Amino acid sequence: MQGRLSPAKTTAADVVVTATLTLETRREGFSEITADLTRFLAEIEAGDGALLLYLRHTSASLVIQENADPDVRTDLTTALRRLAPADAGWVHDTEGADDMPAHVKTMLTGVSLHVPVTAGKLELGTWQGVYLAEHRAQPHRREVILQFIGGRKDAGRS
Amino acid sequence: MQGRLSPAKTTAADVVVTATLTLETRREGFSEITADLTRFLAEIEAGDGALLLYLRHTSASLVIQENADPDVRTDLTTALRRLAPADAGWVHDTEGADDMPAHVKTMLTGVSLHVPVTAGKLELGTWQGVYLAEHRAQPHRREVILQFIGGRKDAGRS
Protein backbone atom coordinates (compact mmCIF):
# COMPACT_ATOMS: atom_id res chain seq x y z
CA MET A 1 0.00 0.00 0.00
CA GLN A 2 1.45 3.38 -1.01
CA GLY A 3 0.45 6.30 1.17
CA ARG A 4 0.26 10.04 0.56
CA LEU A 5 2.86 12.23 2.31
CA SER A 6 2.04 15.80 3.33
CA PRO A 7 4.72 18.51 2.94
CA ALA A 8 7.25 18.31 5.77
CA LYS A 9 7.63 20.98 8.46
CA THR A 10 10.99 21.54 10.16
CA THR A 11 11.61 22.90 13.65
CA ALA A 12 14.85 23.28 15.56
CA ALA A 13 15.24 20.56 18.22
CA ASP A 14 16.13 23.06 20.91
CA VAL A 15 15.08 21.69 24.27
CA VAL A 16 14.06 18.74 26.38
CA VAL A 17 11.62 19.94 29.05
CA THR A 18 10.82 17.44 31.82
CA ALA A 19 8.21 17.39 34.60
CA THR A 20 6.51 14.75 36.75
CA LEU A 21 2.73 14.37 36.80
CA THR A 22 1.42 12.76 40.01
CA LEU A 23 -2.02 11.18 40.05
CA GLU A 24 -4.12 9.47 42.72
CA THR A 25 -6.14 6.55 41.36
CA ARG A 26 -9.18 5.20 43.21
CA ARG A 27 -9.65 1.72 41.80
CA GLU A 28 -9.15 -0.42 38.68
CA GLY A 29 -10.08 1.49 35.53
CA PHE A 30 -9.14 4.20 33.02
CA SER A 31 -8.57 7.88 34.00
CA GLU A 32 -8.12 10.45 31.25
CA ILE A 33 -5.01 12.64 31.65
CA THR A 34 -5.23 14.57 28.37
CA ALA A 35 -6.05 17.86 30.16
CA ASP A 36 -2.96 17.48 32.38
CA LEU A 37 -0.79 17.08 29.30
CA THR A 38 -2.34 20.14 27.65
CA ARG A 39 -1.67 22.15 30.82
CA PHE A 40 1.99 21.04 30.85
CA LEU A 41 2.48 22.07 27.21
CA ALA A 42 0.90 25.48 27.86
CA GLU A 43 3.03 26.13 30.98
CA ILE A 44 6.30 25.40 29.18
CA GLU A 45 5.26 27.32 26.04
CA ALA A 46 5.87 24.29 23.81
CA GLY A 47 5.95 24.82 20.06
CA ASP A 48 6.48 21.89 17.65
CA GLY A 49 7.92 18.57 18.75
CA ALA A 50 6.98 15.36 20.54
CA LEU A 51 5.68 14.68 24.03
CA LEU A 52 7.15 11.52 25.58
CA LEU A 53 5.26 9.91 28.49
CA TYR A 54 6.70 7.36 30.90
CA LEU A 55 4.90 5.65 33.80
CA ARG A 56 7.11 4.59 36.73
CA HIS A 57 5.06 1.54 37.77
CA THR A 58 4.55 -2.16 36.98
CA SER A 59 0.85 -2.57 37.79
CA ALA A 60 -0.63 0.38 35.86
CA SER A 61 -0.13 1.53 32.27
CA LEU A 62 -0.55 4.28 29.67
CA VAL A 63 -3.15 3.78 26.96
CA ILE A 64 -4.44 5.94 24.09
CA GLN A 65 -8.09 5.15 23.48
CA GLU A 66 -11.53 6.43 22.53
CA ASN A 67 -12.74 9.26 24.75
CA ALA A 68 -16.33 9.47 23.46
CA ASP A 69 -18.41 6.54 24.78
CA PRO A 70 -17.48 5.56 28.39
CA ASP A 71 -18.76 2.03 27.61
CA VAL A 72 -15.55 1.54 25.63
CA ARG A 73 -13.43 1.84 28.80
CA THR A 74 -15.75 -0.56 30.62
CA ASP A 75 -15.25 -3.10 27.84
CA LEU A 76 -11.47 -2.52 27.78
CA THR A 77 -11.36 -3.30 31.52
CA THR A 78 -13.41 -6.45 30.90
CA ALA A 79 -11.12 -7.49 28.03
CA LEU A 80 -8.01 -7.15 30.22
CA ARG A 81 -9.68 -9.15 33.04
CA ARG A 82 -10.41 -11.95 30.58
CA LEU A 83 -6.82 -11.93 29.25
CA ALA A 84 -5.32 -11.91 32.76
CA PRO A 85 -7.83 -13.51 35.14
CA ALA A 86 -7.28 -13.30 38.92
CA ASP A 87 -7.90 -17.04 39.43
CA ALA A 88 -5.37 -18.34 36.88
CA GLY A 89 -3.09 -20.09 39.37
CA TRP A 90 -0.26 -17.54 39.49
CA VAL A 91 2.94 -18.40 41.41
CA HIS A 92 3.40 -14.78 42.57
CA ASP A 93 0.45 -14.17 44.94
CA THR A 94 2.01 -12.58 48.04
CA GLU A 95 0.76 -9.08 47.21
CA GLY A 96 -2.89 -10.02 46.67
CA ALA A 97 -4.95 -11.76 43.99
CA ASP A 98 -5.08 -8.61 41.84
CA ASP A 99 -1.30 -8.07 41.74
CA MET A 100 -0.06 -10.63 39.21
CA PRO A 101 -2.97 -9.95 36.81
CA ALA A 102 -2.00 -6.25 37.08
CA HIS A 103 1.59 -7.06 36.02
CA VAL A 104 0.32 -9.03 33.01
CA LYS A 105 -2.03 -6.20 31.99
CA THR A 106 0.87 -3.72 32.27
CA MET A 107 3.09 -5.92 30.09
CA LEU A 108 0.37 -6.10 27.41
CA THR A 109 -0.39 -2.37 27.32
CA GLY A 110 2.93 -0.67 28.17
CA VAL A 111 4.34 2.20 30.22
CA SER A 112 6.04 4.28 27.49
CA LEU A 113 4.52 6.21 24.56
CA HIS A 114 4.67 9.54 22.72
CA VAL A 115 2.25 11.99 21.11
CA PRO A 116 3.26 14.56 18.44
CA VAL A 117 2.83 18.26 19.29
CA THR A 118 2.16 21.10 16.82
CA ALA A 119 2.18 24.73 17.99
CA GLY A 120 1.86 23.51 21.57
CA LYS A 121 -1.16 21.27 20.88
CA LEU A 122 -1.32 17.47 21.08
CA GLU A 123 -1.91 15.95 17.63
CA LEU A 124 -4.45 13.43 18.96
CA GLY A 125 -7.01 12.02 16.56
CA THR A 126 -10.63 13.16 16.84
CA TRP A 127 -11.64 10.31 19.17
CA GLN A 128 -8.37 9.84 21.04
CA GLY A 129 -7.65 10.56 24.70
CA VAL A 130 -4.61 9.64 26.80
CA TYR A 131 -5.42 7.42 29.78
CA LEU A 132 -3.72 6.18 32.92
CA ALA A 133 -4.99 2.61 33.33
CA GLU A 134 -4.96 1.48 36.97
CA HIS A 135 -4.85 -2.32 37.20
CA ARG A 136 -4.86 -2.70 41.01
CA ALA A 137 -8.14 -2.84 42.98
CA GLN A 138 -7.07 -0.31 45.67
CA PRO A 139 -6.14 3.41 45.32
CA HIS A 140 -2.54 4.15 44.31
CA ARG A 141 -0.33 7.20 43.77
CA ARG A 142 1.10 7.08 40.23
CA GLU A 143 3.86 9.13 38.60
CA VAL A 144 4.11 9.91 34.89
CA ILE A 145 7.28 11.59 33.61
CA LEU A 146 6.50 14.05 30.80
CA GLN A 147 9.22 15.15 28.37
CA PHE A 148 8.72 17.60 25.55
CA ILE A 149 11.43 17.44 22.88
CA GLY A 150 11.39 20.19 20.26
CA GLY A 151 11.20 23.96 19.92
CA ARG A 152 9.59 26.70 22.01
CA LYS A 153 6.57 28.61 20.77
CA ASP A 154 7.43 31.28 18.17
CA ALA A 155 10.83 29.68 17.60
CA GLY A 156 11.90 29.57 13.95
CA ARG A 157 10.19 27.18 11.55
CA SER A 158 11.23 26.68 7.95
CA MET B 1 23.02 -11.20 31.43
CA GLN B 2 25.80 -8.79 30.45
CA GLY B 3 25.70 -7.56 26.87
CA ARG B 4 28.34 -6.20 24.52
CA LEU B 5 28.20 -2.47 23.69
CA SER B 6 29.40 -1.18 20.32
CA PRO B 7 31.32 2.13 20.18
CA ALA B 8 28.92 5.09 20.42
CA LYS B 9 28.26 7.50 17.55
CA THR B 10 27.25 11.09 18.28
CA THR B 11 25.19 13.39 16.06
CA ALA B 12 23.89 16.86 16.74
CA ALA B 13 20.16 16.83 17.56
CA ASP B 14 19.39 19.60 15.10
CA VAL B 15 15.85 19.25 13.86
CA VAL B 16 12.41 17.78 14.29
CA VAL B 17 10.89 17.21 10.84
CA THR B 18 7.18 16.33 10.78
CA ALA B 19 4.84 15.09 8.04
CA THR B 20 1.55 13.20 7.87
CA LEU B 21 1.23 9.92 5.96
CA THR B 22 -2.33 9.17 4.83
CA LEU B 23 -3.34 5.62 3.93
CA GLU B 24 -6.53 4.00 2.66
CA THR B 25 -7.13 0.56 4.14
CA ARG B 26 -9.44 -1.95 2.47
CA ARG B 27 -10.30 -4.40 5.23
CA GLU B 28 -8.98 -6.01 8.42
CA GLY B 29 -5.30 -6.95 8.09
CA PHE B 30 -1.69 -5.78 7.95
CA SER B 31 -0.37 -3.32 5.31
CA GLU B 32 3.36 -2.67 5.11
CA ILE B 33 4.34 1.02 5.20
CA THR B 34 8.15 0.62 5.30
CA ALA B 35 8.55 2.05 1.76
CA ASP B 36 6.56 5.16 2.72
CA LEU B 37 8.88 5.75 5.67
CA THR B 38 11.97 5.30 3.48
CA ARG B 39 10.53 7.83 1.00
CA PHE B 40 9.92 10.35 3.82
CA LEU B 41 13.49 10.01 5.11
CA ALA B 42 14.90 10.50 1.59
CA GLU B 43 12.74 13.57 0.89
CA ILE B 44 13.84 15.34 4.07
CA GLU B 45 17.51 14.30 3.67
CA ALA B 46 17.60 12.69 7.10
CA GLY B 47 20.98 11.73 8.55
CA ASP B 48 21.26 10.02 11.97
CA GLY B 49 18.47 10.08 14.52
CA ALA B 50 15.15 8.43 15.34
CA LEU B 51 11.88 8.22 13.42
CA LEU B 52 8.81 8.52 15.66
CA LEU B 53 5.50 7.20 14.32
CA TYR B 54 2.07 8.02 15.74
CA LEU B 55 -1.31 6.73 14.52
CA ARG B 56 -4.30 9.05 15.11
CA HIS B 57 -6.93 6.31 15.55
CA THR B 58 -8.42 3.95 18.14
CA SER B 59 -9.35 0.97 15.95
CA ALA B 60 -6.10 0.45 14.02
CA SER B 61 -2.50 0.19 15.21
CA LEU B 62 1.21 0.23 14.32
CA VAL B 63 3.10 -3.06 14.46
CA ILE B 64 6.67 -4.10 13.61
CA GLN B 65 6.68 -7.68 12.36
CA GLU B 66 8.15 -10.23 10.00
CA ASN B 67 7.93 -9.21 6.35
CA ALA B 68 9.08 -12.50 4.80
CA ASP B 69 6.29 -15.10 4.99
CA PRO B 70 2.79 -13.58 4.49
CA ASP B 71 1.37 -16.49 6.52
CA VAL B 72 2.75 -14.74 9.60
CA ARG B 73 0.36 -11.79 9.10
CA THR B 74 -2.55 -14.20 8.56
CA ASP B 75 -1.73 -15.87 11.88
CA LEU B 76 -1.30 -12.51 13.64
CA THR B 77 -4.79 -11.53 12.48
CA THR B 78 -6.12 -14.87 13.76
CA ALA B 79 -4.36 -14.41 17.10
CA LEU B 80 -5.91 -10.96 17.59
CA ARG B 81 -9.38 -12.30 16.69
CA ARG B 82 -9.01 -14.99 19.35
CA LEU B 83 -7.85 -12.48 21.98
CA ALA B 84 -10.70 -10.06 21.17
CA PRO B 85 -13.60 -12.05 19.71
CA ALA B 86 -16.55 -10.25 18.11
CA ASP B 87 -19.14 -12.28 20.05
CA ALA B 88 -17.77 -11.66 23.56
CA GLY B 89 -20.79 -9.73 24.86
CA TRP B 90 -19.38 -6.19 24.67
CA VAL B 91 -21.41 -3.32 26.18
CA HIS B 92 -20.27 -0.90 23.44
CA ASP B 93 -21.90 -2.24 20.25
CA THR B 94 -23.50 0.80 18.61
CA GLU B 95 -20.81 1.08 15.91
CA GLY B 96 -20.95 -2.54 14.74
CA ALA B 97 -19.79 -5.94 16.00
CA ASP B 98 -16.22 -5.33 14.80
CA ASP B 99 -15.78 -1.99 16.61
CA MET B 100 -15.18 -2.98 20.23
CA PRO B 101 -12.85 -5.88 19.25
CA ALA B 102 -10.94 -3.30 17.17
CA HIS B 103 -10.48 -1.06 20.24
CA VAL B 104 -9.17 -4.01 22.28
CA LYS B 105 -6.73 -4.99 19.50
CA THR B 106 -5.49 -1.39 19.33
CA MET B 107 -4.96 -1.28 23.11
CA LEU B 108 -2.90 -4.51 22.95
CA THR B 109 -0.70 -3.46 20.01
CA GLY B 110 -0.39 0.34 20.35
CA VAL B 111 -0.39 3.49 18.23
CA SER B 112 3.07 4.92 19.06
CA LEU B 113 6.55 3.58 18.27
CA HIS B 114 9.97 4.61 16.95
CA VAL B 115 12.68 3.19 14.69
CA PRO B 116 16.36 4.30 14.76
CA VAL B 117 17.78 5.93 11.61
CA THR B 118 21.43 5.84 10.46
CA ALA B 119 22.57 7.90 7.46
CA GLY B 120 18.92 8.26 6.41
CA LYS B 121 18.15 4.53 6.55
CA LEU B 122 15.82 2.72 8.95
CA GLU B 123 17.75 0.40 11.27
CA LEU B 124 15.19 -2.40 10.92
CA GLY B 125 16.31 -5.96 11.56
CA THR B 126 16.69 -8.32 8.59
CA TRP B 127 13.14 -9.67 8.88
CA GLN B 128 11.37 -6.56 10.16
CA GLY B 129 8.80 -4.43 8.37
CA VAL B 130 6.58 -1.64 9.73
CA TYR B 131 2.86 -2.32 9.38
CA LEU B 132 -0.38 -0.45 9.70
CA ALA B 133 -2.80 -2.97 11.23
CA GLU B 134 -6.43 -2.26 10.29
CA HIS B 135 -8.80 -3.80 12.84
CA ARG B 136 -12.13 -2.71 11.29
CA ALA B 137 -13.86 -4.81 8.62
CA GLN B 138 -14.59 -1.89 6.25
CA PRO B 139 -12.15 0.45 4.41
CA HIS B 140 -10.88 3.42 6.42
CA ARG B 141 -8.65 6.46 5.84
CA ARG B 142 -5.80 6.39 8.39
CA GLU B 143 -3.26 9.07 9.33
CA VAL B 144 0.24 8.38 10.68
CA ILE B 145 2.30 11.33 11.93
CA LEU B 146 5.99 10.87 11.13
CA GLN B 147 8.65 12.80 13.06
CA PHE B 148 12.35 12.57 12.44
CA ILE B 149 14.49 13.83 15.33
CA GLY B 150 18.22 14.18 14.66
CA GLY B 151 20.64 15.62 12.15
CA ARG B 152 20.51 16.24 8.39
CA LYS B 153 22.60 14.21 5.99
CA ASP B 154 26.28 15.24 5.88
CA ALA B 155 25.90 17.12 9.14
CA GLY B 156 28.79 16.69 11.58
CA ARG B 157 29.36 13.33 13.28
CA SER B 158 32.04 12.66 15.88
Place this chain on the structure above:
Amino acid sequence: MQGRLSPAKTTAADVVVTATLTLETRREGFSEITADLTRFLAEIEAGDGALLLYLRHTSASLVIQENADPDVRTDLTTALRRLAPADAGWVHDTEGADDMPAHVKTMLTGVSLHVPVTAGKLELGTWQGVYLAEHRAQPHRREVILQFIGGRKDAGRS
Protein backbone atom coordinates in the same frame (compact mmCIF):
# COMPACT_ATOMS: atom_id res chain seq x y z
CA MET C 1 -8.82 13.19 37.29
CA GLN C 2 -6.60 16.25 37.71
CA GLY C 3 -2.96 15.54 38.47
CA ARG C 4 -0.23 17.56 40.16
CA LEU C 5 2.59 18.86 37.95
CA SER C 6 6.10 19.31 39.33
CA PRO C 7 8.15 22.36 38.23
CA ALA C 8 9.62 21.81 34.74
CA LYS C 9 13.36 21.42 34.10
CA THR C 10 14.81 22.46 30.75
CA THR C 11 17.92 21.05 29.05
CA ALA C 12 19.36 21.79 25.64
CA ALA C 13 18.61 18.97 23.16
CA ASP C 14 22.22 18.80 22.02
CA VAL C 15 22.98 15.29 20.84
CA VAL C 16 21.72 11.93 19.69
CA VAL C 17 24.20 9.26 20.84
CA THR C 18 23.69 5.78 19.37
CA ALA C 19 25.18 2.36 20.17
CA THR C 20 24.19 -1.27 19.68
CA LEU C 21 23.86 -3.66 22.61
CA THR C 22 24.32 -7.31 21.64
CA LEU C 23 22.99 -10.06 23.90
CA GLU C 24 23.07 -13.86 23.79
CA THR C 25 19.87 -15.43 25.10
CA ARG C 26 19.75 -19.05 26.28
CA ARG C 27 16.08 -19.96 26.17
CA GLU C 28 12.57 -18.53 26.50
CA GLY C 29 12.35 -16.03 29.36
CA PHE C 30 13.16 -12.56 30.69
CA SER C 31 16.76 -11.23 31.01
CA GLU C 32 17.34 -7.92 32.77
CA ILE C 33 19.40 -5.40 30.77
CA THR C 34 19.15 -2.42 33.14
CA ALA C 35 22.87 -2.61 34.08
CA ASP C 36 23.86 -2.52 30.39
CA LEU C 37 21.80 0.64 29.91
CA THR C 38 23.38 2.26 32.98
CA ARG C 39 26.84 1.42 31.62
CA PHE C 40 25.98 2.99 28.23
CA LEU C 41 24.78 6.22 29.89
CA ALA C 42 27.95 6.42 32.01
CA GLU C 43 30.26 5.82 29.03
CA ILE C 44 28.70 8.58 26.95
CA GLU C 45 28.48 11.00 29.92
CA ALA C 46 24.75 11.48 29.45
CA GLY C 47 23.05 14.32 31.32
CA ASP C 48 19.29 14.92 31.05
CA GLY C 49 17.18 13.50 28.23
CA ALA C 50 15.53 10.29 27.09
CA LEU C 51 16.94 6.85 26.30
CA LEU C 52 15.23 5.19 23.31
CA LEU C 53 15.52 1.40 22.95
CA TYR C 54 14.79 -0.56 19.79
CA LEU C 55 14.99 -4.35 19.33
CA ARG C 56 15.80 -5.56 15.79
CA HIS C 57 13.84 -8.83 15.97
CA THR C 58 10.34 -10.27 15.52
CA SER C 59 10.41 -13.14 18.03
CA ALA C 60 11.74 -11.33 21.12
CA SER C 61 10.67 -8.09 22.78
CA LEU C 62 11.46 -5.30 25.27
CA VAL C 63 9.46 -5.19 28.50
CA ILE C 64 9.61 -3.01 31.61
CA GLN C 65 8.57 -5.05 34.62
CA GLU C 66 9.06 -5.80 38.31
CA ASN C 67 12.63 -6.72 39.21
CA ALA C 68 12.02 -7.80 42.83
CA ASP C 69 10.33 -11.23 42.92
CA PRO C 70 11.56 -13.59 40.13
CA ASP C 71 8.21 -15.42 40.36
CA VAL C 72 6.72 -12.45 38.49
CA ARG C 73 8.80 -13.26 35.39
CA THR C 74 7.81 -16.92 35.63
CA ASP C 75 4.15 -15.90 35.67
CA LEU C 76 4.64 -13.41 32.81
CA THR C 77 6.11 -16.24 30.70
CA THR C 78 3.13 -18.43 31.63
CA ALA C 79 0.70 -15.63 30.75
CA LEU C 80 2.25 -15.18 27.30
CA ARG C 81 2.16 -18.96 26.67
CA ARG C 82 -1.56 -18.99 27.46
CA LEU C 83 -2.24 -16.01 25.17
CA ALA C 84 -0.21 -17.53 22.30
CA PRO C 85 -0.20 -21.33 22.69
CA ALA C 86 2.10 -23.46 20.56
CA ASP C 87 -0.70 -25.86 19.57
CA ALA C 88 -3.18 -23.29 18.27
CA GLY C 89 -3.20 -24.45 14.66
CA TRP C 90 -0.99 -21.74 13.13
CA VAL C 91 -0.57 -21.61 9.33
CA HIS C 92 3.08 -20.49 9.62
CA ASP C 93 4.89 -23.51 11.12
CA THR C 94 7.97 -23.99 8.91
CA GLU C 95 10.37 -22.53 11.51
CA GLY C 96 9.24 -24.71 14.43
CA ALA C 97 6.28 -24.87 16.81
CA ASP C 98 7.65 -22.05 18.96
CA ASP C 99 8.10 -19.56 16.10
CA MET C 100 4.56 -18.30 15.41
CA PRO C 101 3.73 -18.04 19.15
CA ALA C 102 6.94 -15.97 19.46
CA HIS C 103 5.72 -13.55 16.75
CA VAL C 104 2.38 -13.14 18.55
CA LYS C 105 4.11 -12.51 21.90
CA THR C 106 6.34 -9.90 20.22
CA MET C 107 3.32 -8.16 18.69
CA LEU C 108 1.62 -7.98 22.11
CA THR C 109 4.64 -6.65 24.02
CA GLY C 110 6.56 -4.57 21.47
CA VAL C 111 10.11 -3.82 20.31
CA SER C 112 10.30 -0.04 20.90
CA LEU C 113 10.23 1.96 24.15
CA HIS C 114 11.93 4.81 25.99
CA VAL C 115 13.00 5.63 29.56
CA PRO C 116 13.64 9.19 30.85
CA VAL C 117 17.16 10.06 32.03
CA THR C 118 18.11 12.64 34.69
CA ALA C 119 21.77 13.52 35.35
CA GLY C 120 22.77 10.34 33.53
CA LYS C 121 20.50 8.05 35.56
CA LEU C 122 17.48 6.09 34.34
CA GLU C 123 14.26 7.39 35.91
CA LEU C 124 12.90 3.90 36.53
CA GLY C 125 10.35 3.41 39.28
CA THR C 126 11.41 1.65 42.49
CA TRP C 127 10.37 -1.79 41.27
CA GLN C 128 11.07 -1.41 37.56
CA GLY C 129 13.74 -3.15 35.51
CA VAL C 130 14.20 -3.25 31.73
CA TYR C 131 14.05 -6.75 30.24
CA LEU C 132 14.81 -8.47 26.98
CA ALA C 133 12.09 -11.11 26.61
CA GLU C 134 13.22 -14.08 24.52
CA HIS C 135 10.22 -15.89 23.04
CA ARG C 136 12.07 -18.67 21.14
CA ALA C 137 13.03 -21.95 22.85
CA GLN C 138 16.63 -22.01 21.56
CA PRO C 139 19.51 -19.54 22.22
CA HIS C 140 19.61 -16.45 19.97
CA ARG C 141 21.84 -13.42 19.44
CA ARG C 142 19.76 -10.25 19.89
CA GLU C 143 20.57 -6.61 19.07
CA VAL C 144 19.11 -3.60 20.88
CA ILE C 145 19.81 -0.14 19.46
CA LEU C 146 20.25 2.44 22.24
CA GLN C 147 19.81 6.14 21.52
CA PHE C 148 20.24 8.89 24.07
CA ILE C 149 18.63 12.20 23.06
CA GLY C 150 19.42 15.19 25.24
CA GLY C 151 22.34 17.03 26.80
CA ARG C 152 25.76 15.95 28.06
CA LYS C 153 26.59 15.93 31.77
CA ASP C 154 27.32 19.40 33.18
CA ALA C 155 25.74 21.02 30.14
CA GLY C 156 23.54 24.03 30.93
CA ARG C 157 20.22 23.56 32.69
CA SER C 158 17.79 26.36 33.43
